[in-house]
Amino acid sequence: MQTYDFIIVGSGSAGSVLAEKLSASGRFSVLVLEAGGSDRRFYVQMPLGYGKTFFDPDVNWNYKAEPDPGLAGNADHWPRGKLLGGSSSINAMVWIRGAREDFDAWAAAGNPGWGYDDLLPAFKALEDNQAGADQWRGVGGPLHVTDCSGAVHPLTKRYLAAGQQAGLPFNPDFNGAAQEGVGVYQISTRNGRRMSAARAFLRPAMKRANVRVEMKALATRVLFEGKRAVGVEYQQNGETKSARAGREVILSGGSVNSPQLLQLSGVGPSALLKGLGIRMVQANENVGAHLQDHVGINYTFKGKLPTLNQTLRPWWGKLLVGMQYILTRSGPLSLSMNNAGGFFRTDPAATRPNMQLYFQAFSTVIPKSGERPILTPDPWPGFSIGLSNCRPSSRGEIMIRSANPREYPRITANAYSTNADVEEMLAAVKFVRKIASMPAMAEIIEEEVLPGPSITSDADLIQDFRKRSGTVYHPVSTCRMGPDPARAGSG
Template identity: 40%
Template sequence: MAQSYDYIIIGAGSAGCVLANRLSEDPETRVLVLEFGGSDKSIFIQMPTALSIPMNGTKHNWRYYTLPEPGLDGRRVHCPRGKVLGGSSSINGMVYMRGHARDFDEWEELGAKGWGYANCLPYFQRAESWKGGGDEWRGDTGPLATNAGNEMENPLYRAFVASGRDAGYVTTEDPNGHLQEGFGPMHMTVKDGRRWSTANAYLKPAMSRPNLTVVTHAMTRRVILEGKRAVGVEYERGGQRHVAHATREVLISSGPIGTPHLLQRSGIGPAQVLRQAGVDVQHDLPGVGENLQDHSEVYIQYACREPITLNGKMGLWSKFLIGAEWILFKRGLSTTNHFESGGFIRSDASLEWPDIQFHFLPAAMRYDGKEPLKEHGFMVLTGPNKPKSRGHVRLRSTDPYEQPDILFNYLDREEDREGFRRCLRLTREIIAQPAFDRYRGEEMAPGKDVQTDDEIDAWVRETMESTYHPCGTCRMGEDGMAVVDSELKVHGIDALRVIDSSVFPSEPNANLNAPTIMLAERASDMVRQRPLLPPSNAAVGSAPGVGQSQRSREPLRKI
């Protein structure tokens, strides 16, 4: 027999867990959550320092790969997505960065009415519990615990911040507060030494409610339509097909890859794409799966002259001791993601807000933990944060287990190629400052022989990797390529919303987990038809001399 609920949420990820909690607060509302993945009860998920294991495994990760990327000499790029309770918040790097205020004003300019910074800030605050306490910009009573890790205990973190200051940039005490721009601490979603995913923060506290049903290992095959209204879903579990009806709405929170894939399987998307895959067209919506964008980065690595880096902790005995300390006391190096300092700068003073982000790591290795330097080293991960290149997600068939075609078109635009050139040259200039004289050894990657534009371009094509921030495939707006309106309702279909990072019109200038959670918090009020929180009038800081420093006196222009 078909089951009936008020709301069906597809995906228990960063957004879906938030929705599950907020919608089920009303005891009269029946909520079903369908998640293809399973339990997050793994030491490798819960221990922050072990982040590379779930991110690169197969049990908790969809492990998508792109088509051969033309701009990367045909390389296929790994695109991890969470396949577990908590979704990508259970396998990501736990970096908590909101983005610049102007990122959200840009959303509004692109057609996402009401999603400017003043309207978003109260929901960032409602979501979080910042260890430093609440103020005009930060929240201290929300479910999502955020902190600064081990407070830059390793001296290399502070050297990186000081080197940014030496290079002429500002410093910021809180990049999620008044002033994002500059060099300073980076924050993370960790609580009491554990990864604080949305499963831990939102879903688990709500799972004892009798009106919330969570079904794992459930593959949603399609959204069921009656005419132009979503009335339920068909899903598969344990080899059996099931149908669940939604008396109010179906809410898709399957992420920037899974959401367009599901919509297309349901007959909602570009008609030609659907027909080629053998899907009957229920609703021709050309923007579904288009506008795919992502942050990408390169690793700039240096040898370290002092034995103080994480490269000295790679042996089995050191790892055992670090793990044992976590199991027994939830403290030490196991409780951090190791990205404890970073920076946001404008690559050119004529820009209105930063377009380059730095993650600093007191180790030299790959993001997946492989190929660490055998000697002590440190590295800067950096890339242009406002990419212009766009790609797509397109289904291949009606089979939900067959991965869709994913193409980011990395480096398709000259602006993005020039962005990487600037990232490398500016990073070299920053690391060359006096604050690093004590620590700086030889540049290991890309190496001193990589200098010209052509040499840099070739190195980037060979080594560039995703930062794992895809978004935009079901973007908000009112034009012909928009998929959802400003209330996240799918254009032309009643009782169907998309609530995840696929609706972002453009990439925020930061990691995407924090804005995804904010989006779901605000969307939950829309779904419940509750009054939205009043806009904030908190001031937005900017670096002194914007438009008249950082190597340029050109008039301000938009990124």
């Protein structure tokens, strides 16, 4: 069994950074285990290619949540990255830090060093902001951040104007002094290519002699001596292998895979592990519990002006934007579908925004039979204003179904399971309609397609967003930290 100083399970946003930082001095050997394969794929590197990877089993775990009463019984699709870079290699690339108040709340809860002012130097150091450095932003870091304000679809200006007419301020930088308002989203790309955690951090680290990355290596169990983690068992190419850690085993498999691996290894809820015949190493009822996730919905409109639908639907349009991207690394394929967005409060008395907005000059209501909706622009000029909750109070869980590491865990999201989440979403969708009713937008809207003008009562609006909402792919807290061991899933 080969020994490394550090074993990192998962090469996603956290694992890639850890591999780079831990190996930088040359003093420590680092093994990274990645269940997926390489990120060197065309549709991974092309920013808008995430529409192609949304269901691709070669790069995506393609999890399916349990049927959710809060979502009218729908079983939500949960894409998660299964390749170098993890979900940073298949996400929508919008570059936004959390709100200052969120980090300060972490510190106030007994986690010193996690306040916004504590973390700001790290935020600035990791980025290379195209728009330049200031009190809040950094340059010269490994991860390039692109300013898209000159490249977004012309309809974006109307959305920004309507947001201001509805009472929101214009925000030139969501990563600056404040987050509230409407503005153009920055994205993690460089020269028209996705800037994933793998590209920014892991690939440079892989050039070092003290870093080894094993792909197609599924971690199946953390090896313990007593209650100390000393290694990892994994499957690769049909073989079961093991590696030993001289210093630490670091789990960075994300909100699904990390609690799954802990539970498989004997760390988790006691009744669950006993029921599955897994030897208990440490009972911890918090592992896999406390799941939080942002839930979102789109309001879709048929417009009077051209949108990306007219560009991306016909074969000749696909050919033109494809050639533009290949030759110049520019155009729609070099961007995120979320051109702009914003943050707002459903309660004016609140101290911080509780809702996020997304503007897409694109719509996908009527897919062709057999095609995936995300890939099929509508045959008419459509666009969407979407939104998601920032701090849901609903809680779910992720629990293994068996001792088989290849069986997907049970994901119970429990969306909209609290009155608070329902009430704030109701207020939020009404505000989306307010934006759409402002002169800058109203004069170019032919009709509201979804949910449609017949949906007006509170009961109908709630029924609609339960039926049409879904995850926006930000699950957290299944291995939550904290000073109280009785409440944390990690120490």
